[in-house]
Amino acid sequence: MEEATQSKHIIMFPYMAQGHLTRFLELAYRIVHHDPSFTVTIVNTPLNINNLRSAIANRPSPPSQIHLKSFPFNGSDYGLPPDSENTDGLSPSQLPLLMQACASFEAPFRKFISDIVSSDGTSSVCIISDGLTRWMNGVAKDLGICSYLFIPGAYGSVATMSVLMNLPHINIADGGTNEEFALPGFPESCRFTYMELTPRVRALDGKDGLSKFMKSGSSGEYNGVLCNTVEEIEPLGLKILRSYMKLPVWCVGPLIPLKLLTKNSDSDTNSGITSQRSGKKLAIEPKYCMEWLDSHPTRSVLYISFGSENAISETQMMEFAKGLEESKKPFIWIIRPPSEFDPKGDFRPEWLPSGFVDRVKKQGLLVHGWAPQLEILCHRSTGAFLSHCGWNSVLESLSQGVPLIGWPLGGEQGYNAKMLDEEIGVCVVLARWADTMIKKEEVSRVINLVLDNSEGGKGDIMRKKASEVGEFMRAAVETNKGSSYNAMKDFLTRCFSI
Numbered sequence: 001m002e003e004a005t006q007s008k009h010i011i012m013f014p015y016m017a018q019g020h021l022t023r024f025l026e027l028a029y030r031i032v033h034h035d036p037s038f039t040v041t042i043v044n045t046p047l048n049i050n051n052l053r054s055a056i057a058n059r060p061s062p063p064s065q066i067h068l069k070s071f072p073f074n075g076s077d078y079g080l081p082p083d084s085e086n087t088d089g090l091s092p093s094q095l096p097l098l099m100q101a102c103a104s105f106e107a108p109f110r111k112f113i114s115d116i117v118s119s120d121g122t123s124s125v126c127i128i129s130d131g132l133t134r135w136m137n138g139v140a141k142d143l144g145i146c147s148y149l150f151i152p153g154a155y156g157s158v159a160t161m162s163v164l165m166n167l168p169h170i171n172i173a174d175g176g177t178n179e180e181f182a183l184p185g186f187p188e189s190c191r192f193t194y195m196e197l198t199p200r201v202r203a204l205d206g207k208d209g210l211s212k213f214m215k216s217g218s219s220g221e222y223n224g225v226l227c228n229t230v231e232e233i234e235p236l237g238l239k240i241l242r243s244y245m246k247l248p249v250w251c252v253g254p255l256i257p258l259k260l261l262t263k264n265s266d267s268d269t270n271s272g273i274t275s276q277r278s279g280k281k282l283a284i285e286p287k288y289c290m291e292w293l294d295s296h297p298t299r300s301v302l303y304i305s306f307g308s309e310n311a312i313s314e315t316q317m318m319e320f321a322k323g324l325e326e327s328k329k330p331f332i333w334i335i336r337p338p339s340e341f342d343p344k345g346d347f348r349p350e351w352l353p354s355g356f357v358d359r360v361k362k363q364g365l366l367v368h369g370w371a372p373q374l375e376i377l378c379h380r381s382t383g384a385f386l387s388h389c390g391w392n393s394v395l396e397s398l399s400q401g402v403p404l405i406g407w408p409l410g411g412e413q414g415y416n417a418k419m420l421d422e423e424i425g426v427c428v429v430l431a432r433w434a435d436t437m438i439k440k441e442e443v444s445r446v447i448n449l450v451l452d453n454s455e456g457g458k459g460d461i462m463r464k465k466a467s468e469v470g471e472f473m474r475a476a477v478e479t480n481k482g483s484s485y486n487a488m489k490d491f492l493t494r495c496f497s498i
Contacts, residue, residue: 008035008496009116009125012150013043013109015132016086016102018308019392023228025052025066026255027128027150032065033258034488039065043109045073047085071108075101087309089344092200092410099132106135110142117143126495128226131157137221146223146498152391153229154251155237155419156412158244159183163197167206185244190236196414199435223498224248226491228255228391230476231483233398233469236423248498250487254395254473260374261399261474283369289332290375292365296330299383299453299463302405303376305334306388310409313434314338314351321352323443324364329451330381331364334371339434377402384450384459386430389417398426401467403459405450407431426466428458 010031014024021044028040042052049070056062075084078101080094090098117125126146129136140147151157162185180191194202224247231238231251242249254261293301304324306312312320317338324331337345347368349357357366373393376382377400385397386405390413397404404427406417420427430446431438452459476484 007120007124008038009120010038010040010128010495011043011113011116011125012040012128013105013133013136015130016045016048016098018086018088019390020130020132021048021052021086022055023152023255023392024128024130024150025055026257027226027228027252028066029063030252030255030488031492032063034485035492036063036065038492039067041067041069043069043071043105043112045085046070047083069112071105071112073101073105077101078104089342090309091343092339102133103135106139109136110139113139113143113145117145123496126223131160134221141221146496147221148224148226148495149222150226151228152412153237153394153416153419154227154234154241154249155423156391156415157227158185158237158241159192159415159418160412161244162186163201164204167201167204185240187236192418195432196418198408198410198414199433200410222247224250224491224495227251228253228395230254230472231487232472232476233424234419237419248494250491251476252484252488252491254399254476254484256392256395256399257374258477260378260396261477281370282372284365284367284371286372286375289365289372290379292332293376293379293381296381298380300330300451301379301381302327302329302331302384302386302447302451303373303382303402304331304386305371305373305393306336306407306409307390307393310388310390311336311339311343311434312407312409314340316431316434316436316438317351318353319438319440320443321356323438323440324447325353325356325360326440327444327447328363329447332367332371332376333364334367334369334373336368383453383463384447386447389413389420389427391416394420395473398466398469399473401463401470403427403450403462403466405430405446409434424465424469426462426469428462 012024012028014020024042028042031038031040049068052068056066073085076082079097080101084090087095087098113127122144126148127136127140128148128150130150137147162183166184180193182188183192225245227249229251230253238249238251335347337343337347338351374396377385377396382402384405385402386407387393387397388409389404389406394404394416404420406420406427406429408414408417414432417427417429421429428446428450430443450459450462454460476482479485
């Protein structure tokens with residue numbers, strides 16, 4: 001695909017991670033759906049662009065207004081394994097190297113944008129970045145074009161900003177790990193604890209590289225913020241975000257395929273939608289997966305996935321598997337090597353209890369690799385989602401009225417889980433991070449609690465609240481009426497002139 005030179009051109013550069021790439025692609029679809037006169041160009045590495053090209057090709061009637069541009073990239077130049085162009089298969093210790101490598105695109109990106117501006121003029125070009133491609137703002141300001149920040153949920157994003165901009169928060173020696181503290185920008189009644197911070201953030205002191213990176217660019221560099229959420233489901237988070245950043249904020253979510261938000265959404269009408277969105281090859285045939293789900297009662301199955309970048313530890317995996325088996329609930333588990341091992345390596349039987357695989361053949365499915373997540377969540381038999389609480393997964397789950405069991409493992413996931421539990425009531429937090437000890441008894445208890453369909457029980461209450469959130473999502477994207485529909489319309493009207 002070649003770059004276009006139309007009168008209204010938006011250029012995006014997402015961070016090199018699957019969740020970021022799919023979120024930006026969905027934003028591009030939503031933009032051209034609203035206004036076909038816009039051209040959107042997504043810039044990234046060759047591998048990621050090929051994945052996006054596959055995702056676009058798999059969708060019916062791919063729009064001609066979405067263009068793709070790749071820049072040469074060699075991960076080995078930055079200490080990364082050969083052929084590493086995204087977070088897939090990287091260990092946590094290698095992720096900072098990818099962040100540093102991402103910044104190397106500033107020079108070619110600057111030339112690319114300069115050429116477009118020379119052709120189209122500054123009044124018809126703008127860029128959209130995320131929090132890990134902040135260097136794009138310097139390019140935008142130098143060239144005199146508008147620059148916008150694109151974030152996932154409001155609460156999780158602003159909590160992450162506040163934490164990293166205001167380290168350290170507590171004196172651990174005086175207060176201990178369970179002491180509560182206030183987070184700047186949040187109401188005094190909203191308390192956080194040391195253990196709600198990721199292990200990586202706990203080690204920061206405000207003078208480290210990540211803290212300096214966050215402080216290197218203020219919110220004033222942006223012209224506004226696009227947020228992948230719905231105005232009606234995050235009132236507190238959005239109030240804090242707007243006060244904290246003092247910028248226009250447009251809620252344009254949920255950025256998931258619109259067909260998922262139809263009231264008649266089911267596994268038949270949504271066949272193939274996962275591969276259409278990700279461009280990834282699935283490790284299990286969707287048809288087989290759907291047939292397995294068809295054999296189970298409504299809202300009885302637990303779906304388990306920790307996303308594309310996360311893994312629990314070997315000890316946690318062993319104990320979790322024991323609790324999962326003891327729960328006796330049917331499950332689909334997207335299982336990858338534990339966090340201490342090569343994410344791309346073969347799975348070893350010794351990471352699971354002896355005889356576990358044979359014993360649970362009738363109880364569940366173990367999937368080694370990518371699975372049709374969207375189809376699974378749409379199926380009537382799926383009763384709960386045990387998730388890392390990445391925002392994409394949260395939106396996909398709640399859009400189908402499926403409550404969550406939270407096990408955050410990084411990034412803003414812990415804050416997402418906190419908000420889903422305390423503010424909305426659609427999540428029970430089982431554990432936090434890859435350094436938390438769990439017991440099989442607690443695993444079994446929480447699974448049975450959330451999958452209990454008894455009238456008035458915890459699971460029933462969570463499910464009803466999740467269904468209400470799904471209704472808010474459907475209403476938000478309704479043409480000419482929904483809050484997200486009108487927010488997108490307002491953004492596209494103003495994006496070149498702020």
